[in-house]
Amino acid sequence: MFKGIIGSRWRVPIALIAVVLILAPLIAPLFWVYILALIFVTSLLAMSLNLVLGYGGVYQLHHAVFYGIGAYTAALILAKTSLPVWVGFVAGPLVAGASGLVIGWFCIRLTKLYFGMLQISLGSLIWIIVSRAYSITGGDNGMHDIPVPALLRSSNGVYYFTLAVLIICLVAMYLIVKSPFGSTLQATRDNPQRCEAVGINVKRHQLIAIGIAALFAGVAGVLFVGLERSVFPGLLFWALSLEVFVMCLLGGWFTFAGPIVGAAVVVALRTSVSIYTDYWTLVLGVILILLIFFLPEGVMGFFLERLEPQPVEEGRQLANVEG
Amino acid sequence: MQSALSIDALSSQLLIGLSRTMILFIVSAGLSFVLGVLRVPNVAHGSLYMIGAFSAYTIVTALGSNPAGFWLALLVAPIVVAVVGLIIERGLLSHLYQREHLMLILVTFAIGLILNDLVKLAWGADYRSVMPPAILGGSLTLFGFAVPRYSFFLLVSGPIVAVGLWLFATKTKIGKISRAAAVDRDMVGVLGINVSWVFAASFVIGCYLAGLGGALVAPTLSITLGMDQTVIIETFLIVIIGGLGNIWGAMIGSLIFGVGQSMGLLILPQYAVVFPYAAVVIVLLLRPTGLLKSVW
Numbered sequence: 001m002f003k004g005i006i007g008s009r010w011r012v013p014i015a016l017i018a019v020v021l022i023l024a025p026l027i028a029p030l031f032w033v034y035i036l037a038l039i040f041v042t043s044l045l046a047m048s049l050n051l052v053l054g055y056g057g058v059y060q061l062h063h064a065v066f067y068g069i070g071a072y073t074a075a076l077i078l079a080k081t082s083l084p085v086w087v088g089f090v091a092g093p094l095v096a097g098a099s100g101l102v103i104g105w106f107c108i109r110l111t112k113l114y115f116g117m118l119q120i121s122l123g124s125l126i127w128i129i130v131s132r133a134y135s136i137t138g139g140d141n142g143m144h145d146i147p148v149p150a151l152l153r154s155s156n157g158v159y160y161f162t163l164a165v166l167i168i169c170l171v172a173m174y175l176i177v178k179s180p181f182g183s184t185l186q187a188t189r190d191n192p193q194r195c196e197a198v199g200i201n202v203k204r205h206q207l208i209a210i211g212i213a214a215l216f217a218g219v220a221g222v223l224f225v226g227l228e229r230s231v232f233p234g235l236l237f238w239a240l241s242l243e244v245f246v247m248c249l250l251g252g253w254f255t256f257a258g259p260i261v262g263a264a265v266v267v268a269l270r271t272s273v274s275i276y277t278d279y280w281t282l283v284l285g286v287i288l289i290l291l292i293f294f295l296p297e298g299v300m301g302f303f304l305e306r307l308e309p310q311p312v313e314e315g316r317q318l319a320n321v322e323g
Numbered sequence: 324m325q326s327a328l329s330i331d332a333l334s335s336q337l338l339i340g341l342s343r344t345m346i347l348f349i350v351s352a353g354l355s356f357v358l359g360v361l362r363v364p365n366v367a368h369g370s371l372y373m374i375g376a377f378s379a380y381t382i383v384t385a386l387g388s389n390p391a392g393f394w395l396a397l398l399v400a401p402i403v404v405a406v407v408g409l410i411i412e413r414g415l416l417s418h419l420y421q422r423e424h425l426m427l428i429l430v431t432f433a434i435g436l437i438l439n440d441l442v443k444l445a446w447g448a449d450y451r452s453v454m455p456p457a458i459l460g461g462s463l464t465l466f467g468f469a470v471p472r473y474s475f476f477l478l479v480s481g482p483i484v485a486v487g488l489w490l491f492a493t494k495t496k497i498g499k500i501s502r503a504a505a506v507d508r509d510m511v512g513v514l515g516i517n518v519s520w521v522f523a524a525s526f527v528i529g530c531y532l533a534g535l536g537g538a539l540v541a542p543t544l545s546i547t548l549g550m551d552q553t554v555i556i557e558t559f560l561i562v563i564i565g566g567l568g569n570i571w572g573a574m575i576g577s578l579i580f581g582v583g584q585s586m587g588l589l590i591l592p593q594y595a596v597v598f599p600y601a602a603v604v605i606v607l608l609l610r611p612t613g614l615l616k617s618v619w
Contacts, residue, residue: 059425106604110611113364113424117563120556121603128596238556242366242432249429279444285436289415292430296422 021163025156034227037159039267040166041223046247046259047173048216053245054253055177056209057189061116062123063217063244065103068236070096070218072130072137075146075231085149092225093218099126100214104207120238131233142232152226162223169216176212177256185209250291252298261299334468336585342474344581345481346540351558351565351573352488353532359568360505360525363416363427367435369555370442371404371530375537376546377442378403380451383541393456397538404534405527407438412526417519439551448548455542473542480539481574484532488570491528501525505568557599564606566613575614579603 025033049063070092077088107118130137137143151157176182188195188202195202225231234240243266251262266284273280295302354368378400379393386392411434419430454460455473462471492498504511504521512518536554544550557580564579565572580599587598606614 053425106608110607114563114607114611117560118604118607121560121600121607124556124600125597125604128594128600132593239552245425246429246432249425253425279440281436282440282444285433285440288429288433288436292419292422292426292433296426 025159030155033155033159035267035271037162037227039264040162041220041227042244042247042263042267043260044166044169044223045217045220046244046251046263047170048213048220049244050248050253050259051173051176051213051216052206052209053248054255054258055182055189056185056206056213058206058210059112059116060119060210060213061245062119062238062241063213064238064240065119065123065126065236066096066100066214066217067221067224067240067244068130068231068233069099069126069214070221071225071231071235072221073218074222074225075143076137078148078225079143079146089222089226092222093215096218096221097211097215100217101207101211104210104214108203108207108210120241123236123241124238127233127236127238130236137231137233140233142230142234144230146225146229146231148226148229158227162227165219165223169219173216174256181205181208246288250288250298252301252304255298255300255304258298258300265299331468332589336589337582338468338470338474338478340582340585342477342543342581343585344577345477346536346543347554347557347561347581348481348574348577349484349532349539350536350554351561351577352484352570353529353536354558355562355565355568355570355573356488356532357526357529358562360501361416361420361522362424362505363420363431363526364424364559365529366428366431366555367411367438368431368529368533368558369551370435370438371408371533372537372540372554373442373546373548373551374407374438375400375404375534376541376550377446377451377537378534379538379541380453380546381446383453390456390458393453393459393542396453396541397535400538401531401534404537405531408527408530408533409523411530412523416526417523420522435551435555439548443548451546453541453546459542477539477543484535485570485574488532492570497521497524560600560603564603564613566615566617569613569615569617572613572615572617579606 021036024036028036045063045067048066049060052058052060052063073095074088074092077083077091078085103119103122106122107115110118131140133139134141152161184195184200185205188200188205192202221235224235244263247262247266248259249262250265251260252258265287269284269287270280273283277283291299297304350368350372354365357363357365357368379396382396382399383392386395415430415434416427419427422430455476459472459476462469463475464470465475490498492502500511500516501521501524504516504518504525508518511521561573561576561580563576565574565576579602583599583602584595587595591597
């Protein structure tokens with residue numbers, strides 16, 4: 001999508017989106033400003049998953065665990081210690097990244113579905129401990145009214161803060177994807193045997209990718225704490241992982257911006273459809289199935305195919321060979 | 324602590340664990356069969372199990388005090404689920420087998436979402452319960468221990484299903500064909516066998532087992548939305564640690580989950596759920612492709 005520096009055809013749309021997002025709080029109702037901020041957080045989570053899933057080809061089936069660890073770390077530091085706020089905001093991603101490396105180190109010796117299942121088991125262990133340790137984490141009830149800085153108490157403040165962090169992270173992820181490390185990672189996805197043969201340590205690249213992805217998921221978790229001022233065990237439940245996973249596939253997992261589209265679609269659908277009916281997951285399910293049948297490359301993949309067919313097509317064929 | 328670990332408590336926890344094992348086994352055997360033959364990680368399997376439980380509830384309630392209600396439910400509810408499975412397979416899945424694995428997870432996830440909301444539409448969000456028939460109520464004495472009759476019934480049903488499934492897979496023609504298709508679907512097709520219908524039949528059998536598990540579990544817990552969630556994750560892990568597509572592996576995995584959790588309740592009640600997951604981690608680290616031979 002972004003070839004070299006941002007391709008010329010993308011400059012106008014990106015600038016337009018940026019202007020709309022910056023002006024949004026001035027015109028949109030409060031509720032939708034909140035929903036937009038929630039989309040930013042979810043987008044960052046989905047993007048971080050796509051670093052390992054789309055670019056690394058790793059079956060990261062329990063990504064939400066790192067999101068939850070980031071959120072809980074920040075929440076615990078903010079609520080239970082007198083350390084400065086920024087410590088919590090920095091520690092969240094770091095602890096998430098470190099746990100990504102630890103869990104990844106165990107999982108990386110397995111492949112595909114086995115990798116995913118081991119990750120789900122390890123993640124579920126953390127989920128159980130968090131949801132039962134009432135004295136520390138509040139257990140099933142979670143923690144509420146977490147003290148956040150004054151900046152994040154106003155709806156516009158938290159909106160711009162979330163947007164700014166999202167943009168910084170997007171740029172960072174984009175640079176990582178385009179770096180030599182990113183290219184090598186994609187090579188290990190497409191042809192692991194050949195990579196091993198030319199002396200690339202496939203497992204190590206995948207492990208580093210998992211760590212980076214967990215770090216960004218931790219950032220998303222911290223943003224969630226800033227936005228909601230609460231945490232609960234659902235943040236590290238496997239069902240959320242599945243939902244994020246679906247966002248990547250829905251938006252297009254061989255595209256850079258696909259997960260953002262997927263996250264936006266899911267969050268916006270849930271919000272708008274659930275105003276009219278209790279059966280929003282039915283609507284989501286039907287839409288997903290229609291998309292699978294008619295837009296197999298995801299929403300972004302579909303549009304990119306119309307614009308520049310090669311990269312998406314290539315990715316798909318490689319995935320077929322691998323599967 | 325001393326009294327908690329008495330023989331009585333131990334045996335009754337073991338019994339609860341074993342009953343749960345049998346339910347888990349029946350459901351995960353279905354999942355394993357579908358995963359083995361079709362290579363479809365059916366995330367909607369839990370929803371099918373839930374439909375089985377709700378159908379059983381409707382049948383038992385409709386027949387009121389008639390003791391035949393439960394037996395009819397046991398017969399009909401799995402068939403209802405199997406028909407739902409047939410519609411899903413013919414309508415959706417059969418067009419998508421060529422897609423990547425991850426896409427199939429997405430498809431079955433979407434199917435699960437739809438099924439869950441359809442259950443909510445049809446039965447609502449209330450808690451439901453089913454009484455076991457009089458003949459299975461109360462308890463009997465076995466080796467000096469009081470055993471609830473329904474638990475005993477489950478303990479007998481599980482192995483019957485296991486042996487039946489094993490006979491089906493190894494002795495009948497369609498079972499043999501489906502096992503062959505699991506290994507090499509193209510070769511089976513070349514031999515002039517309609518692989519498409521073998522797949523449909525295998526998927527339907529998997530769904531039937533999910534429905535049977537749902538109908539059998541109905542009298543033991545309150546039937547409600549969300550009962551699919553714990554089952555789907557547990558059965559997936561069971562299938563993985565047992566060895567994909569291996570019936571006996573599914574039995575061992577179910578034992579680890581069922582008995583592990585109920586025994587864990589005696590040791591660390593608050594964190595009992597930890598035990599089966601920890602067991603899965605250990606198994607996967609020591610034997611990455613499962614305890615028994617996988618068909619993949």
